[in-house]
Amino acid sequence: EAGVVQSPRYKIIEKKQPVAFWCNPISGHNTLYWYRQNLGQGPELLIRYENEEAVDDSQLPKDRFSAERLKGVDSTLKIQPAELGDSAVYLCASSLEGTSAYNEQFFGPGTRLTVL
Amino acid sequence: SQQGEEDPQALSIQEGENATMNCSYKTSINNLQWYRQNSGRGLVHLILIRSNEREKHSGRLRVTLDTSKKSSSLLITASRAADTASYFCATDAGGANSKLTFGKGITLSVRP
Numbered sequence: 001e002a003g004v005v006q007s008p009r010y011k012i013i014e015k016k017q018p019v020a021f022w023c024n025p026i027s028g029h030n031t032l033y034w035y036r037q038n039l040g041q042g043p044e045l046l047i048r049y050e051n052e053e054a055v056d057d058s059q060l061p062k063d064r065f066s067a068e069r070l071k072g073v074d075s076t077l078k079i080q081p082a083e084l085g086d087s088a089v090y091l092c093a094s095s096l097e098g099t100s101a102y103n104e105q106f107f108g109p110g111t112r113l114t115v116l
Numbered sequence: 117s118q119q120g121e122e123d124p125q126a127l128s129i130q131e132g133e134n135a136t137m138n139c140s141y142k143t144s145i146n147n148l149q150w151y152r153q154n155s156g157r158g159l160v161h162l163i164l165i166r167s168n169e170r171e172k173h174s175g176r177l178r179v180t181l182d183t184s185k186k187s188s189s190l191l192i193t194a195s196r197a198a199d200t201a202s203y204f205c206a207t208d209a210g211g212a213n214s215k216l217t218f219g220k221g222i223t224l225s226v227r228p
Contacts, residue, residue, distance in 0.1 A: 004158070033215075042120070042204050042218030043159070056215060091158060103214055104149070107158035 002026070004108035006092050012114045018080035021111045025073070025094030032069055033105065034077050035091040043091055049075065079113075087115045120148075120205040120219030128225040135192040137222045139205030140185075146210025148181055150190050153202045153221070162190075162203075195226045 005024040013019050025032050030051055035043035046065065048056040051072035060067065064083070069075040079086055089112050093105040123138045139148070147166045151159040165172045165181045165188065172179045178191040192199055202223050206216040 040220065042206070042220050043216075044218070045215050048215060093159075103147075103208060103216075104161045104164060105159075105216060106161065107151075109156075109158045112156075 004092055004094055004106055006090075006108035006111055008111055009109060010112050010114075012116065013082055014116050015084055016081040018078065019082050019113060020076055020078045021090050021092075021113075023075045023077070023092030023108060025075070025092070026106055028096070029094035029106070030072070030097055031095045031103075032075050033093040033095075034067060034075070035093065037089045037091055037110070039088070046077070082113075082115045084115050087113055089113070120207050120217065122203070122205055122219045122222045124222060125220070126223045126225070128227065129195055130227050131195060131197055133195055135195050135199070135224055135226070137190045137192075137203055137224070139188045139190070139219060141188075141205075141207045142186065143207075144209065145183075145207045146214070147208050148179075148188050149206045149208065149216065150177075150179060150188075151204045151206060151218075153204065155201075159204065192224075195224075197226050197228045200224060200226045 007022050032049040034046040037043040047060045047067050049069045052069050067077045089110040091110045093107045095103050095105045120139050120141050149164045150162040153159045163174050163179050165179050176193045181188045202221040204218050204221045206218045208216050
C-alpha cells in the first residue's frame with residue numbers, strides 16, 4: 001500500500017515568491033493534515049481537513065497561507081508571498097477518520113522549504 | 117503551542133542498552149502517542165496509549181502513562197543502531213477537535 005506522497009521534496013525560493021506543496025494521502029483516508037516543522041522542533045498543525053472541509057485552520061496564517069482539498073483527496077498548500085521565517089519542513093499526514101477517539105496519523109516525507 | 121515536553125533532549129547509548137525517554141504534558145488527554153523520525157524523513161507512528169491505560173507493549177517498545185503526574189515514558193529495550201532517530205511524544209485531547217500536539221523531540225543516538 002502506498003504511503004502519503006508529497007512533492008516536491010525540496011524547494012528553494014527567494015523571499016516574496018509564491019510556493020506550493022502537494023500532498024496525496026493514503027487511499028481511503030478521510031482526514032488530511034498539514035504541519036509545519038521548524039528545525040529542532042516538533043510538528044505544529046496548520047490545517048486539518050475532514051474530506052473537503054477545513055475543520056481546523058486556527059493555526060494557519062491566513063494572510064499568506066492558503067490550502068485546498070478538492071474532491072476530498074489531494075491537497076495543496078500555498079504560501080504567497082513567502083518570507084524568510086517560512087523556511088521549514090512542511091509535512092502532510094492522513095488518517096482514516098480524524099474524529100475517531102484513537103487516531104493514528106500517517107506522515108509523508110515532507111517538503112523542505114528554504115526561503116532566501 | 118507545544119504541550120508535550122520530552123526529557124532528555126538528547127540521549128547517547130551503546131547498542132544493546134536500554135533507552136528511556138520521558139514526556140510530560142499539561143492538559144487532560146484522550147490518548148498519547150509516540151512517533152519516530154529518521155533524519156530527512158517523515159514521522160512514523162510507534163505506539164498509542166489511551167488515557168485509561170497504564171502500560172502498553174509493542175515489540176521492543178514499552179510505554180507507560182501516569183495521568184496523575186501527566187507524564188509518559190518510552191522504553192526501547194536492547195537498542196540497535198537502526199533505532200537512532202528523533203522521538204516525539206504527541207498528545208491528543210480527542211473528540212471533535214482531535215489533533216496531535218507534539219513536543220520538541222528527543223534525539224537518540226545508538227552507538228554500534
